[in-house]
Amino acid sequence: MSTHHTLCLAVLASALALTANASSHSEMESGTDYPRQALFGDTHVHTGWSADAGMDGAITSPEDAYRFALGQEVESNSGLKAKLSRPFDWFMVTDHSDGMGTINEIVAGNPEMMENDILKRFKAAIEEGGEAAASAKSELIRMQSNGELPEEIMDPKWMKSAWEKTIEAAEKYNEPGQFSTFIAYEWTVNSDGGDNLHRNVIFRDGADKAGQVLPLTTFVTQDSYKLWQWMAEYEKKTGGQVLAIPHNGNMSNGRMFELQQFDGSAMTKEWAEMRAKYEPLYELTQIKGQSESHPSLSPNDEFADWDLWDRGNLILKPKPEGAIQYEYWREALKNGLRIKEELGVNPFQQGANAATDTHTGLSTPDEDNFYGKFKTVEPRAERWDFPLLEGIDSNYMGWEQAASGVMGVWATENTREAIWDAMARKETFATSGPRMEVRFFGGFDYSEEDLTGDLVAAGYDKGVPMGANLSANGNNKAPTFLIAAKKDPESGNLDRAQVIKGWVDDSGETHEKVFDVVWSGERKIGDDGKLPAVGNTVNMETAEYSNSIGAAELMGYFTDPSFDPDQPAFYYVRVLEIPTPRWTLYDKVRFDVSMPDEVPLVHQERAFSSPIWYTPED
């Protein structure tokens, strides 16, 4: 290495800072404030305080969720001793704001609730457990979707104390420098019978500000524009800051990225600005499948087909014709470029987020330690064949769950504010669970030598990081990119790193292309333009694999070969691991069960950087 740099760790603050040493160049000293740590956490966790989680028998509290995330042993909802192999760096609890805390009242047989026959039936179902509880939960989601929830659940008096306790738990476990927590909640819009338009609302602030408001519920409004107004009001009133992360577009039946407002009116510039401001990130993978890409939209991408949940909305209502194109991140990024040409603002300029959406209070995006989405699918022999979500004519089964995902942020220190700021500026990457680290810088002045020195300093000094905008530099030069990926030391080696480009041509058509940039081993791109597969070491009898293939790190330099300075474009990185056992294979071996061929047992885990957007000169 031509330069050295030093990692510095204060005893109490684990913030890594760059300090120059004798052999380093003096300009390196300016790099002290670069974000050098990837910090991992979950933006989407429900506890027993969420109605549908409690329905299913979850009894964990926010405090349990935090203690588990810290690496402490917690008793799971089905009485198992659960523990993470390593703690998270930051964490939050996002219980549904609709009826926060009501479930305890139902379980307790609160007479005011029990006057309602439906709630009475729910209580009996919860006591019975198993399939009955799962059916009751599906029914609850369906009723909420159709606006048929009993009034008893909608009474704000049940919510207030739960919100206060949620805030209290976050504040109690926030440990700047070690473990950061966030005050947050989920605004759960199931429009029109289960079209998933949920948002997780995350505060930058502490109890002094966030405690001044009550969460917005869908009883008040289902229109995301009204949510952004609520957020704006909050910011104006308290001087605080708040952002929202939408999720599961794959189950929105074409509504997540529809080309109009929620009420059907045309997009306006102001609407687009609000969306861009308040929704900087998008949750592109979680237990209920991925919303990053779809094979029907990306027919030339051999890796677009993964963890698909595309058979309908939350209550499995079939999708209308053409809905898919308004559900996935990649397509929305492309449409956003086009909308910007018309409105002057890109409403879909969203960075990469991933989370679990667990309803057990236990965040476990680990294949070999996966506790499932609900209590009814916590580890047991039959869980793979258990109906997880029951629809009108079909079900989503236990085996379809993805043990996914986690978000890494590049932050200057492990504090609530620094991590929130990284989310707001989209300096984030999403993974399907493993804690890989992805670096991505774009600019016009990089050279290949930048890969061998202090890549991070060069990246920031000469260009922009993931999540940022790259403006035309005036001389029609093609942008260059620095790409680096480091494996999760506890997971599989890396297969390849790719750049995914999307752009709008002169006639307003959108396109995408996948470039293999850097890969492990001695493979060569074939005559068909494809990089051969990396191989597979998974032993199907023992659920073991070997890191004898793949690379620990991949570092690559990319210049866009098809660059046109007049065309708006985005670029993001996808990193693939070598094939490793899926949680279903661990279950198969652990519980000695057989599963039919349709159940996937091996997969390639992956990571996605936030995009870098290129904007031509006006």
Next chain:
Amino acid sequence: MAMPHRLTTLAKEPLIQILLIGALLFALYSALNPQAMQDDKRILVDQGQINSLEQQFARAWQRKPTEEELQGLIENFVIEEIYYREALALGIDKNDPVIRRRLRQKMEIYTDNLANALAPSDEQLTEYLEQHPDKFRTDDHYSFRQVYLSIDQPQPELRKRVAEAERALAEGESVSGDPSLLPTEFENVSGRMLDKTFGQGFALQLEGLGKKAWQGPIRSSMGIHFIRLEEHTPGGLPELASIRGKVEREWRFDRAQALDASFREGLLANYDITVVTDKNQ
């Protein structure tokens, strides 16, 4: 008793029915509970109460209530207060599961709050800290330099490079490792952070290394390393002052659980409990 014709007609009007039933109930209630009628009949809604009503509204709606809305809130509060007093006087709070559960919850919150209200002394916390060292022990910290070789290269080549690096380092020459996101110098980094970077168990490998001389090759999940350990600072129990918040949190958590249990046991001990089932009759 025969009623005049007009009264019977009137009595069929729903509103009148309700009034009649109300009057009957009231008569019954007064007969049962003469004391309540003599009690304090004054209700004072002061500015503090009004402020609190306004604040509750504002928290939900992000704005102050209008004059009209505030009037409604005050009226509602007054009616609620009257009903509450009358209900207590009647004793209808008894045998109501909602009220029972709510009160039990409040009792439990009360023990929680007791745990929170107790301000532990430094002595108590120091004692707790010493009794639970594993909860609070700081990591060992390490300072070292490393040369990194990637294993993503043909084996014969890698073997040659390892041997060459070993020779050069032993003779005091400088060696360039492979390009990597891994830093080449670490200064006072915790074992936990090292395990996060290189894989579980890496810090343990450093523990046995001698200082000031290049050692290796050492394998990690990331690849092959030559290490020159400069400094190894063992962890230990920090002073209370530096981690007081965390110690207090854990102390309270344990305390709340213990209080809950002992409170329950104490109450049980005060009661003579007999459970009669068909089996033991």
